[in-house]
Amino acid sequence: MEMLSYVSLITLIIAIVLGFFKKTNVGIIAIAMTFFLGKYFGIKDKDIIKGFSSSLFLTMTGVSYLFGLLSANNTLENLSAKIVSITGKNKILLPIIMFLLGALLCAVGPGAIPTLAIMPIIAVPIAVAAGYNPVMLAIIAQCGVMGARMSPLTPEAAVVIELMNGQGLDSKMLPIFLSHILTGFLISVFTFIYYKGWKIEKNLGININNEIKFNKKQILSLLGLIIMIITVIMFKVNVGLMAFAVAAILVLLGAGDEKKAISKIPWNVILLVLGVGVLMNIVSLSGGITLMAEGMTKIMTPKTAPPIMAISASIMSFFSSGLGVVFPTLIPTSSIIADNLGIANYAKELVAMVTVGGTFTGISPISTTGALIMSAVISDEQVKDKFPQNKLFLELVFWAFFTILLEVVLAYLGIYKFFF
Secondary structure (H helix, E strand, C coil): CHHHHHHHHHHHHHHHHHHHHHCCCHHHHHHHHHHHHHHHHCCCHHHHHCCCCHHHHHHHHHHHHHHHHHHHCCHHHHHHHHHHHCCCCCHHHHHHHHHHHHHHHHHCCCCHHHHHHHHHHHHHHHHHHHCCCHHHHHHHHHHHHHHCCCCCCCHHHHHHHHHHHCCCCCCCCHHHHHHHHHHHHHHHHHHHHHCCCCCCCCCCCCCCCCCCCCCHHHHHHHHHHHHHHHHHHHHCCCHHHHHHHHHHHHHHCCCCCHHHHHHCCCHHHHHHHHHHHHHHHHHHHCCHHHHHHHHHHCCCCCCCHHHHHHHHHHHHHHHCCHHHHHHHHHHHHHHHHHHHHCCHHHHHHHHHHHHHHHHHHHHCCCCHHHHHHHHHHHHCCCCHHHCCHHHHHHHHHHHHHHHHHHHHHHHHCCCHHHHC
16 A cells, blocks of 8 residues: 555656646546556556546536536626726726626636636726726736635635545635635735836727626526525535526526537536546545655644645646646645644645645746736737737746745735634
């Protein structure tokens, strides 16, 4: 078993490296490698399959399917435009509105993955029309999304809850959610200051229609979304099952296009998360998690544990998925490290450092969030000449490293502890 713990950890590293350099889904590689490990070490197929979380599959698929429906019938697009139109001529409110809009759209259920793709598309043209720096407004909008990533309704929260339950930690997400909101808010403030957001360029007129109206399909969709949120929060119904129920009713009522919704489900992400989970189950059963935690404990003290966890997660997220790789790799070590250091009461703070570190460095241009910002800015004909690709690339690299510095300072000063 001790040999398996070492081999499984090495296998995990190899899967991540292969996925990065070969541009292949790490989850699929992880499942394949787990199969070969099983055959070599005599692990039964049924024990390998137990690592595939059916509950997590239902949650991620159900929520993605529902919001695929809401996206396909333009409910989310109209809702976003309606909220932004509230600012009217008070353009100085736009950065606040964009942060809150990103947070709201993420928190109500879809999570960061689809919302991160939506917000730059909304933020950049609004910034151009209002006279704001589009990079600034896009970063602020994305910080809102990443800040709300750990809302109890999101698929990401479902992953973290399952990982915490596996360690015997309580699954209340509010402290972790607040850690994300604080980090996203502070990054937004520094972004606003860096780009001198109070200096608005010549008014080009905000092209937002104040007379936006929702059609019958969109009204039904909004009603279904509200019912889902209330049911999940008030009655503790599984969010994935409820999302499937609401989506099915909307399809039967003719309010959604099933084919378009299914096409919007991020199957690659789902395979990534669940596939790595299969391998991580073997790592855990073999004692690999304990081995990794003991190694990290040797370089930590109670004071340095949170910032080191944040740095470790941040560095890993430069090269791999936060949700699919960083979270399932590092979160299971949190309670062990906390016990070894005598800070068991703050095990969830270490979990928060993993999720915060594994999220906000995504603003790097080699990660999805940063790449989406670059794409949105460079695709806008009115401003693309003002933002050369290489310069914009370096700007986003700067912000990625700034987020790491900010997280480390907050963690070392014990700011996050106020939430736990």
